[in-house]
Each structure stands twice: as C-alpha cells, then as structure tokens.
Amino acid sequence: MGKILSFGELLLRICPDIEGNWLKENSLPFYVGGAELNVATALALWNLPSAYLTALPENMLSEQIVKYLQEKKVDTSSIIFQGNRIGTYYLPKGKDLKNAGVIYDRNYSSFSELQPKTIDWDAVFSGVSWFHFSAICPAINQNIAEVCEEALKAASEKNIFISLDLNYRAKLWKYGKQPIEIMPKLALYCDLIMGNIWAANQMLGTDLDQHLLEAETKENYLEHAAKTSEAVLKAYPKCKYVANTFRFGEIGIEYYTTVFTDGKLEVSEEYKAEKIIDKVGSGDCFMAGLIYGLYKKLPVKEALEFATAAAYGKLFIESDATNMTVEAVKRTIKNGQ
Known part of the structure; x- marks a missing residue:
C-alpha cells in the first residue's frame, strides 16, 4: 500500500474568548489545522504513511509550519509555495456562544489562488494509493x-482509492454556486463518502424523510441512515462505503455512527458525556479513523468502532487535531467511554 494523500487548505484557528479578555491580556490562543490536515496528522500519529498537499506563501511562518508537520511525520514534499498569505479563521471560546459564529479570513490565501492545469498530478500521486479531500475545498471558489x-480524474486514472468528507460550510459557498451544483460530479469519483443525512441532502440531493425525523429517535435516525446510504450508492456506483455520524447536544454529547456497505448497515457503540471540551476536528478524526481501519483492512465493524472512539476522544482534546495514540483509542473502545 502506498501513501495516503490529504488535500486541502491549511488554516490557523484563532480563539478569542467571548468575554474579550484577550484584549486585556494581549494574548490569542491559536491552533494549526484545517479539516484535511487534521486527517493527515492523525494518520501520521497512527503510523500510516501520511502526506499532505496544500499551498502556502514562501516565508518564515510557512517554513516553521512545514517543519512542525514534518516533526509529526507528515510527508510535506508536495506542498506548493505561492501567494502571500495563510488562511485563518476565528472561533470564539467562552460560556455563551449562541451569537458567536465562526469568522473566516481566507480570501486571497495561497490555497484559494490555486489554478487549474498548474499542478503536476503525475508527480503528486507518485507512490499514493489513497486520496482524501473534503467538500470544504470546492466551497472556496470555482x-x-x-x-x-482535476485531481479526482487523475487519481481515478491511477486507480487510487478516493474518500470524501461532506463538510458543509454555509459561510464559504459565496461564489454563485450551491453545493448541489458542484458536489454530485465530484462524488462520482469517490469510493468512500462520509457525512450525515443532512449533509447528503444539502450536497448530493438525497431525500430527507420528515416522517422519520419528526420522532427524533435513534431507531428512526438509523433507518434514515440506511435509506440515505442506499440512495448514495445507487447514484454513485463507484462508491463502496457510506458513513454517517450522529452527534447531538451542546454542552454534553450523544454520539454514534454508521457505515453502509455490501447491503448492510453497521452501527457503532453509542457514547455519552455530560460535558465536552472542543468539537473542532471530531469529524475529521472520525474520517481518519475510517481511513485507518480500511487501509489496515480491518473488518468494517472494527474500523467503524475505531473511528467512532477516536472521534469521541477528540471531543476532550483542546486543539484542531487529535493526540490520541492507537493504544489510547483502543482503550476507549474497551472502556466504552
């Protein structure tokens, strides 16, 4: 098996507190992340051959970030250096976040200025057997x-396994196109599609069964997951696996997941907690866990349990990326919490 290449925008997450104390303290916590990078760093932590493709400006800050990623055993050899800035976003922290949403500062970033027909995909995909991206990428611009x-066509020609995370970011789809106009033609190339029943509806046009959703029961959600998964597999014949996550709660959490393949819906253990620390990156961690399990050719149910435990564990880690080892994830599975 070759390298797992994740493609997306590296972002700096800046976290002002909701009360505004950062102004008095002259201090802003920040984290290096981005959905696809969170996947890449998790896979590297779990000792898989993980590579990352993004675009960064050629300056001292980028040099430090690349060195940081290399220390985490992420292959950075495909990173493109161009443009003038690294994308950032602001996500406040504090007691009352109801009116405090994410603030993006990504316009004119090095990644957003990538152009078609400028990347040597033959070189990028050399030694690669798995390509991962998310719906955040095509949400940036045309x-x-x-x-x-372009990347998906090249990867498909080389029989590279392709995974897609249906991350929906309403604040990014601002260039005159809706997800439903872009995502279906990209999903046609994918072997694994991960998201949830609402994202699949928004991006791929699958139906939402309001009768099932009204009851808000786990049984109904699982029935809907099976229906949505079957619809995705029918619409996208190349796809072999459809994964759905279910995460409910604001302060606490109720969390479980599914994978549909070979006509069967696998359901994970359910995890609950009264309080969590950081939701950012949990879905990325689930995606990384699925990639880990399938890459290692684990049974589907075992891969699902690994991914679910890894995602749940990430909820208690204050950063964009996980720091849980494989052994720590397995302990979470064993303990059921």
Whole structure:
C-alpha cells in the first residue's frame, strides 16, 4: 500500500474568548489545522504513511509550519509555495456562544489562488494509493472546485482509492454556486463518502424523510441512515462505503455512527458525556479513523468502532487535531467511554 494523500487548505484557528479578555491580556490562543490536515496528522500519529498537499506563501511562518508537520511525520514534499498569505479563521471560546459564529479570513490565501492545469498530478500521486479531500475545498471558489475535479480524474486514472468528507460550510459557498451544483460530479469519483443525512441532502440531493425525523429517535435516525446510504450508492456506483455520524447536544454529547456497505448497515457503540471540551476536528478524526481501519483492512465493524472512539476522544482534546495514540483509542473502545 502506498501513501495516503490529504488535500486541502491549511488554516490557523484563532480563539478569542467571548468575554474579550484577550484584549486585556494581549494574548490569542491559536491552533494549526484545517479539516484535511487534521486527517493527515492523525494518520501520521497512527503510523500510516501520511502526506499532505496544500499551498502556502514562501516565508518564515510557512517554513516553521512545514517543519512542525514534518516533526509529526507528515510527508510535506508536495506542498506548493505561492501567494502571500495563510488562511485563518476565528472561533470564539467562552460560556455563551449562541451569537458567536465562526469568522473566516481566507480570501486571497495561497490555497484559494490555486489554478487549474498548474499542478503536476503525475508527480503528486507518485507512490499514493489513497486520496482524501473534503467538500470544504470546492466551497472556496470555482477555480478550487475545478482543481478538485482535476485531481479526482487523475487519481481515478491511477486507480487510487478516493474518500470524501461532506463538510458543509454555509459561510464559504459565496461564489454563485450551491453545493448541489458542484458536489454530485465530484462524488462520482469517490469510493468512500462520509457525512450525515443532512449533509447528503444539502450536497448530493438525497431525500430527507420528515416522517422519520419528526420522532427524533435513534431507531428512526438509523433507518434514515440506511435509506440515505442506499440512495448514495445507487447514484454513485463507484462508491463502496457510506458513513454517517450522529452527534447531538451542546454542552454534553450523544454520539454514534454508521457505515453502509455490501447491503448492510453497521452501527457503532453509542457514547455519552455530560460535558465536552472542543468539537473542532471530531469529524475529521472520525474520517481518519475510517481511513485507518480500511487501509489496515480491518473488518468494517472494527474500523467503524475505531473511528467512532477516536472521534469521541477528540471531543476532550483542546486543539484542531487529535493526540490520541492507537493504544489510547483502543482503550476507549474497551472502556466504552
């Protein structure tokens, strides 16, 4: 098996507190992340051959970040250096976040200025057997959507396994296209599609059964997951696996997941907690866990349990990426919490 290449924008997450004390203290916590990078760093931590493709400006800050990633055993050899800035976003922390949403500062970033027909995909995909991206990439602008399609065509020609995370970011789809106009043609290339029943509806046009959703029961959600998964597999014949996550709660959490393959819905153990620390990156960790399990050719149910435990564990880690080892994830599975 070759390298697992994750493609997406590296972001700096800046976290002002909701009360505004950062102004008095002259201090802003920040984390290096981005959905696809969170996957890449998790896979590297779990000793898989993980590589990462993004675009960064050629300056001292980028040099430090690349060195940081290399120390985490992420292959950075495909990173493109161009443009003038690294994308950032602000996500407040504090007691009352109801009116405090994410603030993006990504316009004119090095990644957002990538152009079609400028990347040597033969070189990028050398030694690669798995390609991962998310719906965040084509949400940035039309050029990035075209770069994604270009990458998928090249990866498919080389029989590279392709995974897609249906991350929906309403604040990013601002260039005149809706997800439903872009995502279906990208999903046609994918072997594994992960998201939830609402994201699949928004991005791939699957139906939402309001009769099932009204009851808000686990049994109904699982029935809907099976229906949505079957619809995705029918619409996208190349796809072999459809994964759904279910995460409920604001302060606490109720969390379980599914994978549908070979006509069967596998359901994970359910995890509950009264309080969590950081939701950012949990879905990325689930995606990484699925990639880990399938790459290692684990039974599907075992891969699902690993991914679910890894995602749940990430909820108690204050950063974008996980720091849980394989052994720590397995302990979570054993303990059931």
